[in-house]
Amino acid sequence: MAIIEVRSEITGKVWRLDASMGEMLGEEAPIMTLESMKMEIPVLAPVAGRLKELLVAEGEPVKEGQVVARLET
Amino acid sequence: MSFEDKIAEHARRTARAKAMGGPEKLARRAAEGLLNARERLAMLADPGSISEIGLFAVSARPEDRERSPADGVVTGYARIDGREVALAASDLTVLGASSARIASQKIAHLRNSAIRNGMPFLLLGECAGARMPDAQGAAGMGGVGLGYGFNRRRETPWITAILGPSFGLSTWFAVQSDFVVMRKGAALAVSSPKVTAVAISEEIDPEELAGWRLQSEVTGLVDQVTETDEEALAVIRRLLAYLPGHAGELPPEAPERAPARPAEEILALLPESRGKVYDARKVLECIFDAGSLFPFKERFGRSIFTGLARLAGRSIGVIACNPLFKGGALDADACDKAASFIVFCDSYNIPFVQFADTPGFLIGQAGERQRVGGKIMNYVQALELASVPKLAVIMRKSYGQAYLNLGGGLSDEIAAWFTSEIGFVDPAVGVSVVHNLRREQDPARYDELARAMARDNSPYDLAGIFAAQTVIDPRETRDWLQRMLEVHRRRPGGGIGSHRLSVWPTTL
Numbered sequence: 001m002a003i004i005e006v007r008s009e010i011t012g013k014v015w016r017l018d019a020s021m022g023e024m025l026g027e028e029a030p031i032m033t034l035e036s037m038k039m040e041i042p043v044l045a046p047v048a049g050r051l052k053e054l055l056v057a058e059g060e061p062v063k064e065g066q067v068v069a070r071l072e073t
Numbered sequence: 074m075s076f077e078d079k080i081a082e083h084a085r086r087t088a089r090a091k092a093m094g095g096p097e098k099l100a101r102r103a104a105e106g107l108l109n110a111r112e113r114l115a116m117l118a119d120p121g122s123i124s125e126i127g128l129f130a131v132s133a134r135p136e137d138r139e140r141s142p143a144d145g146v147v148t149g150y151a152r153i154d155g156r157e158v159a160l161a162a163s164d165l166t167v168l169g170a171s172s173a174r175i176a177s178q179k180i181a182h183l184r185n186s187a188i189r190n191g192m193p194f195l196l197l198g199e200c201a202g203a204r205m206p207d208a209q210g211a212a213g214m215g216g217v218g219l220g221y222g223f224n225r226r227r228e229t230p231w232i233t234a235i236l237g238p239s240f241g242l243s244t245w246f247a248v249q250s251d252f253v254v255m256r257k258g259a260a261l262a263v264s265s266p267k268v269t270a271v272a273i274s275e276e277i278d279p280e281e282l283a284g285w286r287l288q289s290e291v292t293g294l295v296d297q298v299t300e301t302d303e304e305a306l307a308v309i310r311r312l313l314a315y316l317p318g319h320a321g322e323l324p325p326e327a328p329e330r331a332p333a334r335p336a337e338e339i340l341a342l343l344p345e346s347r348g349k350v351y352d353a354r355k356v357l358e359c360i361f362d363a364g365s366l367f368p369f370k371e372r373f374g375r376s377i378f379t380g381l382a383r384l385a386g387r388s389i390g391v392i393a394c395n396p397l398f399k400g401g402a403l404d405a406d407a408c409d410k411a412a413s414f415i416v417f418c419d420s421y422n423i424p425f426v427q428f429a430d431t432p433g434f435l436i437g438q439a440g441e442r443q444r445v446g447g448k449i450m451n452y453v454q455a456l457e458l459a460s461v462p463k464l465a466v467i468m469r470k471s472y473g474q475a476y477l478n479l480g481g482g483l484s485d486e487i488a489a490w491f492t493s494e495i496g497f498v499d500p501a502v503g504v505s506v507v508h509n510l511r512r513e514q515d516p517a518r519y520d521e522l523a524r525a526m527a528r529d530n531s532p533y534d535l536a537g538i539f540a541a542q543t544v545i546d547p548r549e550t551r552d553w554l555q556r557m558l559e560v561h562r563r564r565p566g567g568g569i570g571s572h573r574l575s576v577w578p579t580t581l
Contacts, residue, residue: 010399011437037432038499039400040348064439 004047006069008062012036017058023051031069034062049073090128090142094166102166108302110147110162113197113236117160117306118151125149127179132168134207141168144175148183150192153313156325159187162197165237169201172208172242174216180242191319193230195309196250198243202265225249227420227575229319232312234305235295238279240265248294249579251417252369254308255295261288293373293410294580315367315381315388316421320575323422323568324388333363336548343469343492343547350396353430354378356468357393360551362386369414374406375399376431379414381423385555390418390425394468394479402435403475405443408452409581411478415455416574416581424462424558429471429479432499451581453478460570462561466550467493467532467541482540486557488550489532489541500526 015035019025025045032054034041049071056068074080091111093099099109108116114123127148132141145167151160161180163170170176180196187194207213223245225231233247235255240262247253247261255261262283269275269282281287288295299305317324339359342351357366357378365383375398382391392411394401403411411427418425434440434449456463456478465480467489476495480487489495498506500523505511507526512519535541545553562568 010402010435011439037400037402037435038348038501039350039396039402039432041350041400064437 002073003052004049004071004073005067006031006043006046006071008034008043008064008066008068010034010036010041011062011064012041013061014056014058014068015040017054018042019051019054021051021054025049025051025071032056043068045071047071047073086129093142093164098166106301107237109166110164110197113302113306114147114149114151114160114162116303117195117197117309118153118158119155122152123149124151126183130175130179132207133174137168141173141175143167144173144179145170146176146179148179150186153310156313156318157190157192158195158313159183159192160195160197163199163237163243165199165201168204170199170243171201171204172217173204174207177217177242180246188228191229191321193232193313193316193318196231196233196243196246197306198233198235198239198247199237199259200239200241200243202240202268223249225576225579227251227320227416227572230313230316230421232309234309235259235261236302236305238265238283240268240283251420252297252312253295254297254299254305255285255288256299256302256305257285260284261295289370289372291373293370293406296369298372312367312381315383315423320420320422320572321569327362327383327386329386330362330364330383332359332361332551334359336360336551339547339550347470347494350400352397353393353395353401353428353468356547357382357391357428360384360554361389361391366391369417370410374404374408374410376401376403376435377407377411379410384551384558387558388423389554389558390414390423391428392425392479393428394431396430396469399435401431401470402433403431403478404435405440405445405448408434408445408448408478412448412452412455413581415452415459416577419455419459419461419570419574420572422461422569424464424562425459426464426466426554427480427484429465429467429476429481429493430469431472431475431479432470433472433475434478448581449474449478453483455574455577456480456483458573460573461568462558462564464488464554464557464561466490466554467495467535468547469493470499471495472499473497485561486543487541488543488545488553489535490547490550491532491544492547493532493535493544494527494530495532495535496526496530500524500530 012034016033018030027048028044030042032043052072053070130144131138148161231250232252233250238260260283285298361382368380378393378395463484465484465487504522532544536544
């Protein structure tokens with residue numbers, strides 16, 4: 001079992017959360033959608049795993065490279 | 074028989090050289106599932122086509138002669154799919170394939186011969202670093218500087234496979250190459266973790282210092298990553314089929330294949346909502362020959378895709394915004410990636426096409442710290458200097474300076490899809506800037522102003538001032554590209570460019 005950090009690839013803000021805590025996600029399943037450059041940019045699970053932590057809330061600004069969630073594989 | 078003793082001596086020396094680092098080391102490699110240098114070359118080249126040079130070369134140091142067969146690098150000429158290549162494979166079982174005088178002379182000879190005779194140069198690299206004590210001392214270091222040279226002018230394609238630890242000569246070749254494939258578990262760095270720990274007290278895991286994730290995702294020095302040696306060699310064979318043997322000839326052609334996805338599917342892949350993302354690679358599969366997309370640096374600067382493809386059997390370079398990543402916003406890495414790919418296409422007479430779907434260059438502090446402004450200008454300068462046919466297609470969004478970098482005003486022909494929109498900034502940003510109004514202050518007025526701005530972003534207005542040569546249905550793209558290339562390939566010189574980019578920096 002390993003904890004995988006999920007990072008935002010872009011600076012922007014959290015537009016919508018697409019997955020809930022404890023949910024089992026497949027690889028590339030959307031965890032949340034960010035709004036940046038007027039685009040809806042999905043944050044996808046880098047690997048399959050259980051969503052263990054959501055570290056941001058809707059409307060919150062995020063920085064490029066910021067850890068926004070953790071998955072347990 | 075005459076010369077009996079000579080025949081026996083020749084056989085003994087030949088067998089000794091081909092025994093490489095000896096049966097124990099070779100058995101250990103085989104047990105790890107790794108091919109040795111000669112097995113790699115045999116797998117890469119057409120059967121029976123290898124003519125080895127330098128089999129009897131050994132270390133320049135008399136005390137090492139008996140333990141340095143081929144001086145740690147197997148070199149020669151061979152054919153791949155019937156075409157001549159020059160190739161070298163490091164032999165890690167011989168003194169760690171360390172960089173030393175005779176080994177370097179062999180590689181320099183091969184490189185110069187490849188350039189003179191118009192052949193690709195291929196290196197299957199592994200290297201423990203500089204050989205010690207050979208390179209130590211003034212005479213050792215001074216000797217390293219005599220006659221090898223680093224003058225990379227892209228006369229012929231160079232391709233490197235990193236198939237093991239690479240900390241010396243093979244690293245310098247890799248970073249000067251046109252394409253690098255790396256096997257997972259191999260390492261690519263200037264210096265090994267051992268030397269790093271001594272010199273700067275940095276204790277670091279080899280994967281973190283030099284592993285495939287770093288080099289393919291963070292630095293972009295590695296173009297493709299494979300699980301095995303065999304896959305890496307297959308990648309090289311596949312790539313060569315797109316490339317000319319040298320900068321003075323055209324790439325070979327292949328039989329035409331219909332696209333893997335029907336053109337109709339483009340309209341299903343493109344979201345109707347302008348803020349939604351999609352994977353542009355799927356759109357490309359509707360346009361180019363089935364199975365022909367060959368990505369460069371796919372894990373790096375992912376908001377832009379770069380790669381080779383075939384259009385009716387002919388090699389073509391593809392640069393395409395990919396909104397799936399960063400919404401298609403182009404960052405510093407994407408600029409480096411696009412510019413280096415233009416340099417590559419221009420050097421080897423490969424026409425290219427840029428596909429735009431970007432909200433613009435990614436602005437903000439992170440980009441400024443990476444000198445994104447300079448990188449944007451490098452990219453557009455490369456586009457200006459490229460002399461191969463260059464086409465542009467505006468798929469959806471094309472905003473600001475990114476419109477110019479993606480070929481606006483700087484291409485031989487531009488087609489805008491009827492789904493495209495062109496302007497300085499996205500209307501939703503533009504209203505705030507021009508009218509000093511945020512949506513929450515007056516939503517109705519804001520929306521009306523944004524709609525008016527969006528109307529002005531029509532592709533027909535772009536074609537109206539002839540900044541685009543045509544507006545097309547996305548489903549017509551393959552036909553349009555084919556037709557435009559038929560025209561633009563006619564330029565005097567028979568498709569051989571002037572190669573103004575061939576001496577650009579080897580790493581952008």
